[in-house]
Amino acid sequence: MSSSSSSSSPSCPKKMITLKSSDGETFEIEEIAALQSKTLESMIDENCASTPVPLPNITGKILAKVVEYCTKHAEVGADAESLRAWDAEFVSVDHPTLFDYILAANFLEIPTLLNLACQSVADMVKGKTPDEIHKIFNIKSTFTPEEEEELRRENQWAFD
Amino acid sequence: MDSPSPKRPHAEFESQSDDKDRISCLPEEVIGRILSRLTFREAQAICVLSGRWRHLCTSLVTDLDLDRLDLSEKMEDKPELAEKERARYVEWVDNVVHRQSGGDHALRRFALRFDLNMSYKSRIDRWIRFALAKQVKVLELDFRPVSTEDLLGGCLPYLLGHETLMDADVRCPHLGPSISWHVGFTYLEELYLKRVIVDGEFIEQLLANCPVLERLTLNDARTLNRLRVSGQSLKLKYMRIACCDDLEHVRIYDTNLVSFTFVGRQCLLRLNKLPQLSEVSMDGCLLKLVHEWLPKLSSLPFLQILKLEFIYSRRYHQRIPHQLPKLTSVKQLQLRVKGTGDLSLLPLTVVIEACPYLRSFVFELTDPWWIPNGEGRELERVVRPLHRYLKEVAFYNYYGRPCDLELVTYLIASAIALEKLVVNTCDKEYVSGEWKKLKEPRERALQQLKGKVPLKIDLVIN
Numbered sequence: 125m126s127s128s129s130s131s132s133s134p135s136c137p138k139k140m141i142t143l144k145s146s147d148g149e150t151f152e153i154e155e156i157a158a159l160q161s162k163t164l165e166s167m168i169d170e171n172c173a174s175t176p177v178p179l180p181n182i183t184g185k186i187l188a189k190v191v192e193y194c195t196k197h198a199e200v201g202a203d204a205e206s207l208r209a210w211d212a213e214f215v216s217v218d219h220p221t222l223f224d225y226i227l228a229a230n231f232l233e234i235p236t237l238l239n240l241a242c243q244s245v246a247d248m249v250k251g252k253t254p255d256e257i258h259k260i261f262n263i264k265s266t267f268t269p270e271e272e273e274e275l276r277r278e279n280q281w282a283f284d
Numbered sequence: 285m286d287s288p289s290p291k292r293p294h295a296e297f298e299s300q301s302d303d304k305d306r307i308s309c310l311p312e313e314v315i316g317r318i319l320s321r322l323t324f325r326e327a328q329a330i331c332v333l334s335g336r337w338r339h340l341c342t343s344l345v346t347d348l349d350l351d352r353l354d355l356s357e358k359m360e361d362k363p364e365l366a367e368k369e370r371a372r373y374v375e376w377v378d379n380v381v382h383r384q385s386g387g388d389h390a391l392r393r394f395a396l397r398f399d400l401n402m403s404y405k406s407r408i409d410r411w412i413r414f415a416l417a418k419q420v421k422v423l424e425l426d427f428r429p430v431s432t433e434d435l436l437g438g439c440l441p442y443l444l445g446h447e448t449l450m451d452a453d454v455r456c457p458h459l460g461p462s463i464s465w466h467v468g469f470t471y472l473e474e475l476y477l478k479r480v481i482v483d484g485e486f487i488e489q490l491l492a493n494c495p496v497l498e499r500l501t502l503n504d505a506r507t508l509n510r511l512r513v514s515g516q517s518l519k520l521k522y523m524r525i526a527c528c529d530d531l532e533h534v535r536i537y538d539t540n541l542v543s544f545t546f547v548g549r550q551c552l553l554r555l556n557k558l559p560q561l562s563e564v565s566m567d568g569c570l571l572k573l574v575h576e577w578l579p580k581l582s583s584l585p586f587l588q589i590l591k592l593e594f595i596y597s598r599r600y601h602q603r604i605p606h607q608l609p610k611l612t613s614v615k616q617l618q619l620r621v622k623g624t625g626d627l628s629l630l631p632l633t634v635v636i637e638a639c640p641y642l643r644s645f646v647f648e649l650t651d652p653w654w655i656p657n658g659e660g661r662e663l664e665r666v667v668r669p670l671h672r673y674l675k676e677v678a679f680y681n682y683y684g685r686p687c688d689l690e691l692v693t694y695l696i697a698s699a700i701a702l703e704k705l706v707v708n709t710c711d712k713e714y715v716s717g718e719w720k721k722l723k724e725p726r727e728r729a730l731q732q733l734k735g736k737v738p739l740k741i742d743l744v745i746n
Contacts (some may be wrong), residue, residue: 219537223306230314245307246321246605254329261307275332277380281372282325 139242141168142176143191150182153191156221157198162233184223189214193237215244219261253283312508316344324349325379327581342387350377350394351397356430359399366399366430373398374407381414390471391415395424402440416449416468418533424476426503441506443481465493472496479504484510491518503527514538521560526567547593555580562586567620569592570600574608577639582609589616592635597625608638609742615639618646629691631668637668644676647691652683652710663690675698678706684711684728696737707733708746 139155141164158164158173167173179187193214197207217224222241229238249257254276257263265272310318319340321328324347331341352373357367377396378591384391394415400408408425429435429443435737449466472494482505491497491513496549501524502508510533513520518539525534526547536544537556547563551571562585562702566577573594590611617639636645642705663686677695682688696702709726712719729745737743 220304220306222285223310226310226314230311238314238317242317243321245318246326247320249322249330250326252329254332257330258333262305262335263308264305265333265336277327279376281333282328282376 130280141173144176144178145182145183145184145187146180149186149187151184151191153194155195157191160194160197160234162235164232179231182228183224186221186228189221189225190228190232190234190237194234197236197262213241217240254279278280286589305493308334311338312344315340319344320347323351324372325351332434342383343389345390346389347395348380348384348391348393348396351395351424351426352376353397353428356399356428359430361431361433363431368399370398370404373400374404378407381411384418385414391418391420393422393424394418395422395426395476396422397424397426399430399434400427400442401429401434402442408442408623412444412448413466413468416472419468419471421471422474422476423472423673424474425480426476426478428479431646437506441479441481444477445482446485449454450735465489469494470496474499475507476501476503478607479506481506481677482508483511486509488512491515491520495519498522500524501526503530506530509533511535513541516540518698521668553577553580556583558584559586563589565591565593570596571603572734574635576603578611578635579609582611585613587611589615590614590639591618591620592621593620596621596627596629596632597616598627601627601631604634606634607657608634612640612641614642615645616646617642618648620648620650622650624651624687626654626661626687628664629687630664630694633666633668633691633694634672636671640669642669642671642674644678645674645695646678646680648680649683649710650681652681652688652714653684654683654685656685663693666694669697672701675701675703676706677702677704678708680708681710682707682729684732689732692733696741702741704744705737705744706744708740713720 140152141155141158143151143153145151155167155168155173156270158168164173164177172208182190196202196210215225217225225237225241226245229235229241252260258265267275286480296668307315315613322330324345327341327345330643331337350373352369355369359369394411396408396411412423412425425442426442429439429441431438433439449469469490473496475490475494475497476499478501482502487500487502487508488511491500492515496519498519499522500520502511503524503526505528506532508528511525511531512534513523513536516538520539523543524545524547525531525538528548531548531551533552533554534546535554536558537554539558540560541558542560542564543565544555545559545567549569553576564581564587566573566576566586575590578592581590599740615637619635621629621632636642674695678697679688679692683693692705692707696705707729709729710722711726712721714720726745733743733745
């Protein structure tokens with residue numbers, strides 16, 4: 125797989141940095157791709173990224189995908205249409221994974237991935253009644269049955 | 285279990301049985317991002333589920349879009365049902381406003397979109413004061429009536445005036461209006477009013493008292509008769525006036541307006557000393573446009589983009605002038621023409637000619653129906669000065685009638701610097717209550733133009 129980098133000579137080796145997941149797995153990522161993470165960008169700027177960067181709140185399974193996302197989005201010349209399709213496929217995952225993406229993107233400050241995953245969650249909520257949302261996300265109610273009844277009555281019309 | 289969204293066929297759902305409420309555990313700023321991607325009603329669906337979510341909704345939602353225009357069809361011409369729905373809408377808004385009044389974060393946008401009228405004035409006033417107290421930046425009132433009877437004047441629209449800005453307890457009749465302005469107006473950046481009664485003086489004072497108001501739209505403001513917008517200190521940049529049928533006189537001068545849109549039939553327009561005005565859109569009677577309004581625009585030295593929309597019919601055909609005052613700064617011209625049949629469009633080239641330095645021209649037909657009868661007619665030609673700078677031309681809804689081809693032929697011949705010609709053909713028509721796909725216009729375009737256009741012009745037929 126070849127992806128172009130900003131270096132002028134084709135024989136110049138691409139700068140890589142190493143990331144270490146919470147369960148000890150290591151992943152290599154091109155510096156260019158890593159720059160999409162504001163967290164990693166500032167580490168690179170301050171020269172703290174020469175040794176493996178420990179990421180104690182991201183598992184190997186998720187980190188692998190995040191690296192894949194950043195690498196894909198660092199590619200030059202990808203057309204917008206196919207990138208959109210790729211993104212849609214990327215977030216076609218089960219809920220725990222989607223939430224893990226959100227937490228990882230939030231921690232690493234990757235705005236594109238964060239927005240993509242948040243939009244995916246928003247799309248799941250759109251057009252649903254409270255009951256349907258409750259079923260999908262298992263949101264725990266803290267209301268007493270009376271409070272819940274009152275709330276529903278109050279808002280019923282908004283969902284008609 | 286059914287899939288939560290039809291777009292995600294691969295999602296697995298074993299996770300739903302593991303009982304974890306992960307969405308509620310997300311960091312607040314992430315929840316804010318998710319909520320910001322939902323309309324207010326959609327966000328409400330999730331926010332009624334738990335105390336935490338209700339609190340989150342109150343503190344993180346900054347756009348209160350209270351829109352139930354989706355009920356319009358249900359309410360149309362059923363006055364009793366409509367009244368019931370109005371009562372429920374009012375109760376809903378009251379609840380939302382009551383909930384939101386507690387928090388101390390500012391609101392960005394407050395929109396009321398429903399068929400409400402003067403009977404609900406005291407509530408609407410209260411809601412507006414709530415929004416202003418929340419330092420709202422964008423305020424939208426869209427009270428369009430659902431029934432034709434009301435539309436034609438059956439019911440008195442809501443009136444926005446000085447009383448809205450005064451507390452019920454304040455009794456200071458001797459104080460002038462300028463003293464009563466709600467402090468919230470200092471934050472207002474955009475104001476949209478549809479089917480709201482305002483008078484010209486109120487608008488003038490509003491503009492003078494809102495230090496950051498940039499956008500103003502007045503749509504269907506009944507009884508509004510005169511409007512004046514002037515003053516170098518005004519921040520107003522974008523103004524749109526549409527369908528204000530009683531408007532007779534609009535004067536805009538000595539101010540920094542950048543864009544002006546006017547949709548209307550009869551009105552005296554005065555536009556002077558507007559050095560920032562670079563875009564003007566007008567939708568009205570063709571004759572009014574060419575005889576009265578367009579000539580006024582020649583006094584605007586920096587006008588770059590001009591968009592005109594009008595009905596074109598035999599009635600106007602003979603009365604279009606042969607020449608117009610020049611608009612020497614206009615670089616982009618867009619004509620949107622509503623008309624059917626095969627009436628020659630060449631008289632409209634007088635408008636193109638009025639912009640001697642034009643670089644880009646867009647021509648859009650709205651409903652170009654026409655039944656070809658046998659041979660078709662001979663194409664007319666018109667002689668006009670050449671266009672030396674026109675580089676791009678785009679057609680929308682090209683139908684392939686003789687009049688369409690006539691106009692394209694004219695442009696190819698007279699735009700000597702033409703580089704790109706994009707012809708988007710009409711691909712559907714509305715017949716017997718539904719849209720039907722059409723292929724003939726594209727076939728006609730290909731037959732009429734492909735290979736018949738000078739090689740230096742990049743021709744694209746869609």
